[in-house]
Structures are given as structure tokens and as C-alpha cells.
Amino acid sequence: MPYTYEYPRPALTVDCVIFGYENGRPLQVLLIQRAHDPYAGHWALPGGFVDMDEELHTAALRELEEESGMVNVFIEQLYTFGRPDRDPRGRVVSVAYYALVHLPDHPVRAASDARQVGWFSVDELPHLAFDHAGIVEAAINRLRGKLRYQPIGFELLPNHFSLSQLQELYEVVLGIPLNKRNFRTRILKMGVLEEVGKQEGVAHRPARLYCFDKEKYEQLASENYPNLLRRGVNFEI
Amino acid sequence: MPYTYEYPRPALTVDCVIFGYENGRPLQVLLIQRAHDPYAGHWALPGGFVDMDEELHTAALRELEEESGMVNVFIEQLYTFGRPDRDPRGRVVSVAYYALVHLPDHPVRAASDARQVGWFSVDELPHLAFDHAGIVEAAINRLRGKLRYQPIGFELLPNHFSLSQLQELYEVVLGIPLNKRNFRTRILKMGVLEEVGKQEGVAHRPARLYCFDKEKYEQLASENYPNLLRRGVNFEI
DNA sequence: ACAAAAGTGTTATTTGTACACCCATGC
């Protein structure tokens, strides 16, 4: 049953850039292999058309689950891509979302519209359908920017994690090595980690284990927002 | 002549949040008074439907000009708003753009679809149509964030400006007072201002005038990107 | 001389950065 409008309308889709982190391994991106044209057989981001009565982020989560089986993800809007020629089927505007997940907690399986599903290292991506390579690139930049000033990432570690694990996470996502001493000083001085125990049964000095104190973080963040502004210009140079 | 699709499609619009700055006056936002329903007579952001073959940002600029007469604006994508009930006409998804302009350089006039056009101080906005109040709020937050780490804003001043004028700009956009001594030290140490003369004919010590050295800025920014990453976590608390 | 706004000196304190070093555990 067809739908008719007085003026033409672009189609509206959502796409998801899901980054997976696991214990020091390179940062991964979740891709699906398309079952249908256009780009049948090509790797692409999970995504699809928005239903008429659903929120955009709901559509993104639905498509993610339908195509990859992944659930329980906190996604965030990235950018809306709308070049008139980005899809051979005609005008398709896509709202992209992104997320960073703890890879071992998020099993995937190929489902509707996807032949396969797979994780790919961010610097060894296959050729992607549509403008998805550009979307992934935008997502990486956004993720790195965000990691620097928001406590994203603590969910990617075991409940109790060591500072070395945390540092490793930062190094993997940022793609550069960090200085151990300074990383520790800095992160501990922020006062958002709570010590909760010690490693056991390791063949070296056991690490202290921490958990993230979310309440404390939120309290500090709101207390200090005025100072942040007061600092004024910065330019990041 | 009607357009028919196999599946229903949301309508797609763009909206523009244009901030205007002028010489120490409070930050303003450009609004239009709607001529037609829904919300006829209400104030709203300039915006409208996206044509089938135009880029999203082109649509935003076109609607901005059609409704307010404003041209030559550098807009940037803000966020896409898609709550299913945000428009009484049915499902309408809107891609919002924002910009900051030098108010005196951008004359406006009411045109199609708008009874009037006007500038409103950001903290004395009228009641807005649709979810536009939320869009404006999101834009203010983004603008303040951006101002802190990007040299946006130099176009809002005369070609040659004094440090006091620059400070005033920052104070108006951020909405807080800044310390004169520290502002100056900081901004001069960045090395992106070039001294180009002196004020004349003022009844006080004449100020040095500067211009923004864009090349220098870009050089410094690219040189220092690795350091930025290396600093790692920061959390802005 | 005075008002007005521009511009500077200085200092205590906090951060940043870079190395080298010590510590606790299992084997």
C-alpha cells in the first residue's frame, strides 16, 4: 500500500558506528555484510530506515539489533549525512549514531538484511558501502574528543579494574602511548576512583583495583562548571 | 502532482539558530514570526523543508535567506531533532544548524513565510514554536563549548580590534566576566594575533589594534595536535 | 589636573613533564 505526499520527500535512515574495546586489543568497529542491493556483499554499518512513529535513536537501536543482534547499547548522535548522491537508490539522508562497548559483553550474530557480521580493527577496515568510510572517520574523531573530557570508557572494563587496564583503554582508543606516572597522578587526583581491592594470584605485585564513582564525578563536574567557563579561551593549541 | 512511495517517509526540514554579536551587547538570536499554521503568529527559528537535490546545509542557507534575507553565513550542523510528536503536522525530522555572525554586517528583512523577523536577546526569548526552545538551548551550549577551543569569533569584530573588544566578545558569549590581565596574557601567548596599529582620537590611552593571523593559528594547531592527544584524560572537572 | 580606558608587574600556587627507581608476587 503506497504512501502519497504533495511534495517529494527524502528517505530517512539511521546508521550505527559501534566501537568495541577489549583488553588491550586494537579498537574495533562492528560491520555487517549486506545481503541485498545496493552494495550486496559489501561491508557496511548496521542501519536502516526510520519508522514513522519511532524516535531516531530507537530506530538506530532497532536496526542495530535486527542486523547484528546487539542489545543494551548507549548510543549517541554523531552527525547527519545528506549528500544528494550518497545512495544510488535516490535521496537518502542518514542520521548516524555511535557508541563504545565492551566487546566481550556484546555478542553479535548476523540477522535480517545481513549475511555476516564482524568486528574490524579501525585501521584495517575493508572497503565500505555508501559513504560509510567517512562516517566511521567522523565517529573516531568524535570518540577521541569525547574520551578526553568525559568519563566514557569505565563501562568497558571489568567491574573492578586496575589503573594499568584503564591506561591501556585510553591508549587503545587514542592510538598513542601515555606516560604511566603522569596518567596515574592525574586520574587519581580527579578523585573519581574508589579503591575496592587487590588482584590475586598474579605472578607479580598485585594491582590495586578500582571502580568508578559516578556520583562523585557528577558532583565534581557540576561544582566546577563555572570554573570551566571562567577559564575562557583555550584554542587547544 | 503527488509523490508516492512504497513506505511512509517522515518530512525533512532544516532549522537555523543564528546568533548575532554586536559590540558588547547581549548575545542575540534571530527569529521569525510565522505567517502560516501551525503556530501562525508565533516566533520560531528560520527553517523549512529540504528539497530533493540539495545538500542539507544548502537547504538551511536557502531557508535562512528566504525567510530572513540573511546571506553569507557560515553555518555548522548542530544536531538532528526527531521526536515523533515535535510537529503537529505529523512526523517531521529537523536537522538544525547554527552560526555566530557580526550583527551589523547582516541586515535582515522579513520575507516568504514570515510576518516579521527580529533579534532577541538569548535570555529574553519569547515563547517559541515547536521544540525550538530546546534547539536554541542546545545551540548555546554548543557555541560556548566551541568558543573555548576554537578561534571562532574573530570575524565578529572589526578588521582591526583591541584586546578589550575581544574580551568583551568572550564575556558576552560565555555570559561571565573574565579577568583582564589573565585574558591578555593568555591570548597573546598563543601567538595568533598580529599587531596592526593603534586607536586614534579616543579620550583615553589608545588601544593597540590586532588582527587574527589565521595561517599562524592553523600551523600551531596542526603542530600541536599530537600533544593534545598525549595529554590524555582531562574530564573537564 | 582629571577621567577613562589601556596596559603591566609580581607572586603564590597548582599543573605538566620527564626520568629513574622501588615493591610485591609466583615460580
Added chain:
DNA sequence: GCATGGGTGTACAAATAACACTTTTGT
């Protein structure tokens, strides 16, 4: 006792924050 990571001391440089002060102009 040794390999393996975990964890610390320290010191110089730089940035931040805060306050009061001097300078230059027109009238």
C-alpha cells in the same frame, strides 16, 4: 633470586589565578 608488572619520588618548567599598579590619551 629473578622475571614481571605494579606503584612511587622528585625536580624543573610552565601555566593559573589574583590583585594592584602604571601609562597614555583628550578635554
